[in-house]
Amino acid sequence: MKDLTLDNMTDAVINSIAGTQDQRLKDVLTIVIRKMHEAAIEAKITHAEWEGLMNFLMATGDISDAQRNEFILLSDLTGLTSLIDLLGSANAPEASERSVLGPFYVPNAPMLEPGGDLIKDNDGDRVIALGQVRSTTGEAIPGALLEFWQNAANGLYSNVDPSQDDNNLRCRMMSADDGSYSLSTIRPIAYEVPDDGPGGDYMRATGRHCWRPAHLHVRVHAEGYEDLVTEVFNTLDKYIEEDATFGVRSTLAIPFNRKPSPDEQARFSHVAAPFRMVDFDFVLQPLG
Amino acid sequence: MKDLTLDNMTDAVINSIAGTQDQRLKDVLTIVIRKMHEAAIEAKITHAEWEGLMNFLMATGDISDAQRNEFILLSDLTGLTSLIDLLGSANAPEASERSVLGPFYVPNAPMLEPGGDLIKDNDGDRVIALGQVRSTTGEAIPGALLEFWQNAANGLYSNVDPSQDDNNLRCRMMSADDGSYSLSTIRPIAYEVPDDGPGGDYMRATGRHCWRPAHLHVRVHAEGYEDLVTEVFNTLDKYIEEDATFGVRSTLAIPFNRKPSPDEQARFSHVAAPFRMVDFDFVLQPLG
Numbered sequence: 163m164k165d166l167t168l169d170n171m172t173d174a175v176i177n178s179i180a181g182t183q184d185q186r187l188k189d190v191l192t193i194v195i196r197k198m199h200e201a202a203i204e205a206k207i208t209h210a211e212w213e214g215l216m217n218f219l220m221a222t223g224d225i226s227d228a229q230r231n232e233f234i235l236l237s238d239l240t241g242l243t244s245l246i247d248l249l250g251s252a253n254a255p256e257a258s259e260r261s262v263l264g265p266f267y268v269p270n271a272p273m274l275e276p277g278g279d280l281i282k283d284n285d286g287d288r289v290i291a292l293g294q295v296r297s298t299t300g301e302a303i304p305g306a307l308l309e310f311w312q313n314a315a316n317g318l319y320s321n322v323d324p325s326q327d328d329n330n331l332r333c334r335m336m337s338a339d340d341g342s343y344s345l346s347t348i349r350p351i352a353y354e355v356p357d358d359g360p361g362g363d364y365m366r367a368t369g370r371h372c373w374r375p376a377h378l379h380v381r382v383h384a385e386g387y388e389d390l391v392t393e394v395f396n397t398l399d400k401y402i403e404e405d406a407t408f409g410v411r412s413t414l415a416i417p418f419n420r421k422p423s424p425d426e427q428a429r430f431s432h433v434a435a436p437f438r439m440v441d442f443d444f445v446l447q448p449l450g
Numbered sequence: 451m452k453d454l455t456l457d458n459m460t461d462a463v464i465n466s467i468a469g470t471q472d473q474r475l476k477d478v479l480t481i482v483i484r485k486m487h488e489a490a491i492e493a494k495i496t497h498a499e500w501e502g503l504m505n506f507l508m509a510t511g512d513i514s515d516a517q518r519n520e521f522i523l524l525s526d527l528t529g530l531t532s533l534i535d536l537l538g539s540a541n542a543p544e545a546s547e548r549s550v551l552g553p554f555y556v557p558n559a560p561m562l563e564p565g566g567d568l569i570k571d572n573d574g575d576r577v578i579a580l581g582q583v584r585s586t587t588g589e590a591i592p593g594a595l596l597e598f599w600q601n602a603a604n605g606l607y608s609n610v611d612p613s614q615d616d617n618n619l620r621c622r623m624m625s626a627d628d629g630s631y632s633l634s635t636i637r638p639i640a641y642e643v644p645d646d647g648p649g650g651d652y653m654r655a656t657g658r659h660c661w662r663p664a665h666l667h668v669r670v671h672a673e674g675y676e677d678l679v680t681e682v683f684n685t686l687d688k689y690i691e692e693d694a695t696f697g698v699r700s701t702l703a704i705p706f707n708r709k710p711s712p713d714e715q716a717r718f719s720h721v722a723a724p725f726r727m728v729d730f731d732f733v734l735q736p737l738g
Contacts, residue, residue: 164690165699172533179656179657180657197485202534202537205477208538212525216519216521216525220511233511241466241483245487245491248454249495263497367472368469
């Protein structure tokens with residue numbers, strides 16, 4: 163251990179964790195340590211650059227709080243989150259694809275009845291989101307817990323905008339007996355991820371913009387199925403091909419402007435016309 | 451960009467930073483992004499594991515403050531810091547080897563005259579540290595700024611121990627005309643790195659102890675030379691072969707117990723006997 167060199171340091175560190183009880187943790191750490199060391203050696207990181215990295219991580223912690231996790235934002239902006247989502251989707255190729263959780267999720271939003279309203283006093287284009295929760299094996303899934311969250315007409319989410327009520331444009335909803343869900347809301351809009359912290363520093367340094375195309379966040383939980391965290395994107399958005407967080411998938415992108423049928427006009431007559439329809443089914447992977 | 455897959459995501463992210471103005475930053479990010487993605491794919495990181503990582507990083511930020519950088523501690527415990535030091539030393543093979551800065555460095559400690567005293571009212575075994583600052587080309591370097599810091603008899607550094615005076619067992623010193631330096635201090639002792647945060651969680655999960663062998667921290671700055679950050683270790687310490695931060699090098703380890711010569715007894719007669727000698731020369735790499 164007194165004779166560690168560039169050639170044996172990585173093995174020494176991996177040997178040092180030989181006592182890890184949790185085999186999965188041991189396997190993951192072995193890979194992560196090896197790749198981290200490989201990166202440092204290949205890039206020939208200097209001490210000054212390492213100090214810069216330590217300061218960058220400190221700044222990331224400093225700007226984070228219960229309402230804001232800047233580490234998640236950095237994971238999103240460097241494609242790590244989307245890679246994790248793709249790995250998850252690869253295990254369930256017939257289920258709905260996953261997409262980024264993002265930094266704006268808040269648990270325990272109020273429950274809303276199927277068909278309920280999120281618009282309240284929000285400005286914006288009215289839409290009805292609707293569809294079904296079902297299994298990859300085809301059957302409807304009643305009693306699935308859907309969580310929806312999205313931004314307001316000013317582009318901001320309620321948890322980072324003091325001008326909005328808590329839980330504005332957020333809800334939880336149980337799917338109906340036929341697995342269906344629906345709610346009236348406003349059409350989400352494109353927005354820039356927060357650029358006043360290390361995430362913004364990264365984007366400026368790499369010559370990137372911070373825009374994300376308009377999307378509705380959804381998290382679906384049902385007994386006996388893999389949890390699904392995903393987003394539904396509006397293909398009509400100008401940023402649909404250049405999401406700052408690499409979250410768009412063809413299977414998750416639809417035009418947020420289908421005209422309602424006469425039946426739907428009648429069914430949703432409690433929503434002030436005009437409104438458009440956003441159709442999306444969530445397909446879940448059975449556990450095990 | 452709507453058709454990103456496990457096969458093309460990494461290239462998409464690397465393409466996204468094509469506008470990076472700073473070529474060095476671009477090169478480093480390209481390597482780091484690629485290795486980070488490779489690690490995620492090879493380890494097949496799940497969404498739940500990723501959320502665990504994000505929470506771990508948040509906890510690391512939460513416990514850090516101006517006096518404590520837990521990111522540096524994690525870098526130390528996973529051998530990243532020592533790897534950076536080895537990379538630096540590889541560029542200057544005739545200079546003194548580098549070793550970990552650690553989380554206890556505080557800039558702008560009080561200046562001490564050559565031969566000055568750090569012991570004051572500290573308990574511990576008295577030692578005189580002494581030696582020379584010189585160039586890899588052999589000549590003495592006068593006017594080099596040496597910074598020393600070490601732990602007290604309770605194992606703690608002054609910046610994390612409210613019971614110690616600010617700057618206890620810390621100083622800065624200019625090397626004399628012949629490049630020499632000397633100071634009286636106490637023999638540093640082995641200690642455990644802080645284990646009450648994510649660094650401690652990592653060590654417990656991996657079955658490791660948190661001990662570091664006794665050492666004196668030194669930072670040397672001289673005009674026209676590469677900065678040197680290093681440590682001098684006591685080979686008599688029981689943890690000399692199992693430093694929690696992988697910082698020990700054979701070239702940096704000496705017994706902290708040489709008996710003073712009669713000349714030295716006289717020269718340091720202002721220090722209460724008995725005391726032992728710790729000899730170490732710092733060899734700096736000329737810039738460029």
